[in-house]
Amino acid sequence: MSSLLAMRGVTVRFGGVVALAEVDLDVALGSITSIIGPNGAGKTTLLGVASGMVQAAAGAVSFLDRDVSAAPAHARGAAGMVRTFQNLEVFSNMTVLENVMTGCHRHVGYGVVDCLLRTGRFRREERRCREHALKRLDFVGLADKAESRAGDLPYGLQRRMEIARAIAADPTLLLLDEPAAGLNTRETQALGELITAIRESQGVTIVLVEHDMDLVMRISDAVMVLKEGRNLAVGPPEAVQKDPEVIKAYLGEDDED
Amino acid sequence: MAPTRKNLLGLGAWTLLMALTPHLLTNDYYVSTLIIGFFNAIIVVGLNMLMGYAGQISLGHGAFYGLGAYVSGILAATYGVPVEAAGLIAIIATGLIAWGIGIPTLKLSGHYLAMATLGFGVIVSIVFNEAVETTGGPSGLTGIPRLTLFGITMESDLSYYYVTGLALTLVMALSLNLIQSRLGRALRALHTSERAAEAVGVDIARYKLFVFVLSAVFAALAGVLYAHYLGFAAPSSFGFHFSVTLLVMVVLGGMASVWGAVAGALFLTALPEFLRAFENIETVLFGGILILGMMFLPSGLAGGTAKLTRALLGRFRVGARRV
Ligand SMILES: Nc1ncnc2c1ncn2[C@@H]1O[C@H](COP(=O)(O)OP(=O)(O)OP(=O)(O)O)[C@@H](O)[C@H]1O
Ligand SMILES: [Mg+2]
Numbered sequence: 264m265s266s267l268l269a270m271r272g273v274t275v276r277f278g279g280v281v282a283l284a285e286v287d288l289d290v291a292l293g294s295i296t297s298i299i300g301p302n303g304a305g306k307t308t309l310l311g312v313a314s315g316m317v318q319a320a321a322g323a324v325s326f327l328d329r330d331v332s333a334a335p336a337h338a339r340g341a342a343g344m345v346r347t348f349q350n351l352e353v354f355s356n357m358t359v360l361e362n363v364m365t366g367c368h369r370h371v372g373y374g375v376v377d378c379l380l381r382t383g384r385f386r387r388e389e390r391r392c393r394e395h396a397l398k399r400l401d402f403v404g405l406a407d408k409a410e411s412r413a414g415d416l417p418y419g420l421q422r423r424m425e426i427a428r429a430i431a432a433d434p435t436l437l438l439l440d441e442p443a444a445g446l447n448t449r450e451t452q453a454l455g456e457l458i459t460a461i462r463e464s465q466g467v468t469i470v471l472v473e474h475d476m477d478l479v480m481r482i483s484d485a486v487m488v489l490k491e492g493r494n495l496a497v498g499p500p501e502a503v504q505k506d507p508e509v510i511k512a513y514l515g516e517d518d519e520d
Numbered sequence: 521m522a523p524t525r526k527n528l529l530g531l532g533a534w535t536l537l538m539a540l541t542p543h544l545l546t547n548d549y550y551v552s553t554l555i556i557g558f559f560n561a562i563i564v565v566g567l568n569m570l571m572g573y574a575g576q577i578s579l580g581h582g583a584f585y586g587l588g589a590y591v592s593g594i595l596a597a598t599y600g601v602p603v604e605a606a607g608l609i610a611i612i613a614t615g616l617i618a619w620g621i622g623i624p625t626l627k628l629s630g631h632y633l634a635m636a637t638l639g640f641g642v643i644v645s646i647v648f649n650e651a652v653e654t655t656g657g658p659s660g661l662t663g664i665p666r667l668t669l670f671g672i673t674m675e676s677d678l679s680y681y682y683v684t685g686l687a688l689t690l691v692m693a694l695s696l697n698l699i700q701s702r703l704g705r706a707l708r709a710l711h712t713s714e715r716a717a718e719a720v721g722v723d724i725a726r727y728k729l730f731v732f733v734l735s736a737v738f739a740a741l742a743g744v745l746y747a748h749y750l751g752f753a754a755p756s757s758f759g760f761h762f763s764v765t766l767l768v769m770v771v772l773g774g775m776a777s778v779w780g781a782v783a784g785a786l787f788l789t790a791l792p793e794f795l796r797a798f799e800n801i802e803t804v805l806f807g808g809i810l811i812l813g814m815m816f817l818p819s820g821l822a823g824g825t826a827k828l829t830r831a832l833l834g835r836f837r838v839g840a841r842r843v
Contacts, residue, residue, distance in 0.1 A: 314719065315718075316715055316718070316719075335718075335723075336715075336718040336719070337717075337718040337721055337722055337723045337724065338721075338723075340718055340719050340720050340721035340722070341721035341723075342721075345719055345720055345721075346719050347719075348715070348716065348719075352712075352713040352715055352716035352719075353712075353713075353716075354708065354709045354712045354713065354716065355712060356708060356711070356712055356776075357705070357708055357709070357712075361705055361708075362709075364702075364705055365705045365706065365709045365717070365720060365722070366720045367702075368702055368705070368706060368720050368721050368722055369720065369721035371702045373701075373702070375698075375703065375730070378697055378698055378701035378702070378703055378704075379694050379697055379698060380697070381524070381697050385701070389701070389702075392702070428716075428720065429719070429720070431720075432720050432721065
């Protein structure tokens with residue numbers, strides 16, 4: 264079978280800035296594929312194009328063997344491609360549980376009439392959604408925070424909650440944008456385990472944008488390096504790590520810091 | 521489900537209070553004030569869902585109210601359509617118009633809805649004023665028959681009070697149900713982050729459109745009840761001024777609370793009546809009370825009451841521990 268997500272020749276311009284230039288990305292089903300690169304390389308923009316939130320000037324995106332280039336963001340979400348955000352996008356006015364229940368949106372099976380009249384189906388589905396959300400909260404270790412206001416959670420827990428919300432959608436493909444940003448070493452370690460567990464227990468394919476090189480090299484099956492909006496290298500983590508281009512352009516920079 | 525039981529209790533208490541109130545009032549005039557308050561509350565509950573939950577602003581709900589009143593009034597008074605049918609047609613027609621306005625504007629993010637509804641309100645006002653043959657022009661449409669339901673005409677104010685109170689209760693119950701569902705969660709979610717809502721598959725344009733149309737339908741329902749109560753409709757009751765008053769009711773009541781919406785509407789409807797005693801300084805007092813409300817109740821009557829209850833309960837608990 265071909266890739267779960269395939270992006271071909273993706274080009275994005277913001278005014279004069281070329282954020283992405285003919286970038287290709289292939290994500291194999293069941294893999295953890297990481298995208299790394301210096302600040303401003305275009306990683307977030309690439310996730311934006313994949314999820315339909317950034318308009319590409321050229322290129323094609325296919326998901327589950329269907330061309331979704333023209334599909335709006337919500338349709339991609341509903342089709343099972345769910346993302347998180349580099350700058351947290353928490354529904355701060357809702358409880359943690361309600362946030363995660365919102366994640367269930369795409370597989371709650373009732374219509375407007377059901378909720379206006381609170382039919383039997385409504386109650387059944389709502390109970391199922393609630394239990395599902397609680398399970399996901401438990402999975403990320405936030406079960407005891409279900410009734411807290413999401414905005415009151417400490418930063419690290421808000422990151423976890425965003426992941427719980429995303430996996431409550433039972434995605435086929437999960438796009439994570441710098442989930443370790445702002446986390447300490449111990450939290451990052453735990454996050455790595457969580458990401459692996461999501462793949463193992465739920466069979467979710469994962470795209471990970473991350474700066475933390477240890478985390479990336481430890482859990483990825485494939486790594487793609489972006490620099491100034493261009494593909495620099497792609498391959499298994501060990502190979503990418505040894506790639507002279509990458510060492511020169513990216514990892515070398517890190518050593519200088 | 522606990523929250524539902526809470527709603528049921530709340531609605532039960534409300535219905536009881538609503539049913540008893542006319543018998544506690546000494547002056548029949550207050551009953552008619554309450555009826556007008558109920559009309560406003562029906563609109564404000566809908567508008568609050570649009571503003572408080574979905575974060576969209578409409579400056580045209582006065583016009584939807586007016587459309588409900590005029591369409592139903594004209595059909596019944598001029599064309600002799602039975603009142604029930606006239607009302608139903610008016611509500612459906614208003615909903616369709618709102619849908620037509622919402623489709624192009626709600627696809628865009630930003631305050632396009634506010635602008636579109638502002639323009640729409642102006643146009644509707646012009647039509648009410650200028651289409652004299654049909655609407656009666658600036659002096660108004662007269663001779664609208666009283667509301668009839670299942671062959672019974674609601675002649676007395678008391679019967680009208682109960683019909684309107686029941687309609688409001690129904691609107692409240694439907695709204696409460698809607699809010700505690702996937703739809704309500706989607707609305708609150710897109711209010712905070714449209715991107716994050718879309719990321720989990722929420723079709724945000726569709727949900728905004730739905731709640732906008734629903735709020736217009738509620739406004740039209742209130743308009744129908746209004747027309748067949750007063751027997752009369754004039755353009756000045758449905759203009760920009762009234763649309764803004766409705767927004768003030770939402771904000772004063774407290775965004776994102778059905779109970780707050782009802783409280784805000786009833787309070788602001790009754791307030792001018794109470795202030796009438798202070799003839800000369802009536803307007804100043806009205807403005808002063810609004811400003812004080814905004815200063816000391818930033819989250820509206822609903823938020824203020826919740827805070828007060830918590831504070832009292834807290835004190836009670838502390839007191840109990842000391843004993
Ligand atoms: N909405 C936007 N408008 C204008 N320019 C943008 C916009 N979003 C991104 N850019 C620019 O596009 C380029 C790529 O940005 P992007 O956010 O995709 O990088 P990134 O690899 O995610 O960086 P970081 O590691 O800092 O998150 C940058 O030069 C950035 O300034
Ligand atoms: Mg980024």
